[in-house]
Amino acid sequence: MMRFPTRKPNAFHLPSLAAKAMAGTLVALSLSTLSLTAFAADLPEIESRGYLSVATEDNYAPFNFIEDGNAKGFNTDMLEELRNYADFEVRQDILPWTGLLAAVSTGQYDMALTGASVSDERLRVFNYTAPYASAQHFAIKRVGDDSIESVADLSGKTLGVQAGSVLLSRLPELKKMLEDNDGELGEVVQYESYPEAFADLANGRLDFVIDSAVPVNTLVASKPDVFAKGPAVSGAGYVSWPIPKNSPELLEYMNGFLDHMRETGRLAELQEKWFGESFPDLPTEPLTSVDQFHELAGLDD
Numbered sequence: 001m002m003r004f005p006t007r008k009p010n011a012f013h014l015p016s017l018a019a020k021a022m023a024g025t026l027v028a029l030s031l032s033t034l035s036l037t038a039f040a041a042d043l044p045e046i047e048s049r050g051y052l053s054v055a056t057e058d059n060y061a062p063f064n065f066i067e068d069g070n071a072k073g074f075n076t077d078m079l080e081e082l083r084n085y086a087d088f089e090v091r092q093d094i095l096p097w098t099g100l101l102a103a104v105s106t107g108q109y110d111m112a113l114t115g116a117s118v119s120d121e122r123l124r125v126f127n128y129t130a131p132y133a134s135a136q137h138f139a140i141k142r143v144g145d146d147s148i149e150s151v152a153d154l155s156g157k158t159l160g161v162q163a164g165s166v167l168l169s170r171l172p173e174l175k176k177m178l179e180d181n182d183g184e185l186g187e188v189v190q191y192e193s194y195p196e197a198f199a200d201l202a203n204g205r206l207d208f209v210i211d212s213a214v215p216v217n218t219l220v221a222s223k224p225d226v227f228a229k230g231p232a233v234s235g236a237g238y239v240s241w242p243i244p245k246n247s248p249e250l251l252e253y254m255n256g257f258l259d260h261m262r263e264t265g266r267l268a269e270l271q272e273k274w275f276g277e278s279f280p281d282l283p284t285e286p287l288t289s290v291d292q293f294h295e296l297a298g299l300d301d
Contacts, residue, residue: 040107043249051089052250054079055109057097062218062274063115063239064094074133074274075113081266082113085257101126101242110250111243117166117212118238120290126242128287129254132267134279135212135237137167137174139230140219142201148208151231155183157207160197163190166237167210173299174210174233202226212237217276236297240287255286 046052056075058066064073071094083090092113095103104112105125117135118128139159141148148154155178161168168190175185189206191197198219200206210233211219220229243251261267268278283296294300 040104040244040247041110041250042247043253046110046250047088051091052086052111053091053093053109054111054113055093055095055100055103056113057100058094060097060115062214066094074270075115077270077274078132078261079113081261082257085260104242105244107244110247111241111254113241115214115239116242118240118287118293119166119169120293122242123287123290123293125245127245127248127251128238128240128242129251130258130284130286131238131240131282132258132279133214133239133271133275134282135166135214135239136232137170137210137212137234137237138216139208139233140198140201140211140216141208141228141230142204143224143226143228145207145228148230151177151233152181152183154178154186154208154231154233155181156186158187158189158205160189160191160200160206160209162194162197163192167212167234170234170237171210173235177233198227212239214239214275221276235299238282238287238293238297251286251288259284 041049041053056071056079057064058071060073062073064071064075066072079090079092093109097114100112100114101116101122103109115133116122116128118131122128139148139154148157151174154174161171171185171188178185186207189197189200191200194209194211194215197206197209201209208230216229220227241254243254258267261270262284268280271278287293287296
């Protein structure tokens, strides 16, 4: 029975390892099959033709968004810095998130300059530059809810998360955290969009919502009288720029750009401006394999 029309009422059942592996394989195969039809340009071709082609999105604040008809956000500022740094033109197209990564995988664009979380499935198709933001997952609670102070307090409580998201795929981590504290994962409600989940949280229909570090900071800063940041519910996670596997020299170049931004202090400035905090302890090397990602994030501990 649907109790609340804005949400999906079915409790979430954690998928088996085989089911998760199959889902990841299907996602990777769909992207890799598309990528057979075209190949992204690597750095020598980009330098020869005189421009780099990047795809960005327009509805994922504070990474990329439109305000009063103008592009805003962390990656908008980083794009301007890249244009000052590069000795070639940087061309930008703004796309909806749906299909953006597929457009990059098919060679329509050289890379995605957007807020893409690192995941096992995506790492089978793309390499990532060194992370520029944390994507560790946190609980969001209502202001004044003193019943949630630690992970153990989340036992048995109803939580909301976006359907089909990386956050959903990493819920087994929270399940294990709770079981280690003699607790259990409560009902998991999947939402098509986060505004719906936040509305239900504010109205008391959920006990907490899970989102990653940067959106949590943004939400709490924008509605400090409604929401508060709760405990971490996952290990490390990362946000970075995806680059096709067959563009290793472009990956090295973009990582060099991030090194430059880090060394000049400009990266920390933009992180503070858009994310509400800097992330000095993030890895500084590109992410190129699932095994490397798991080791850095402590996912196999």
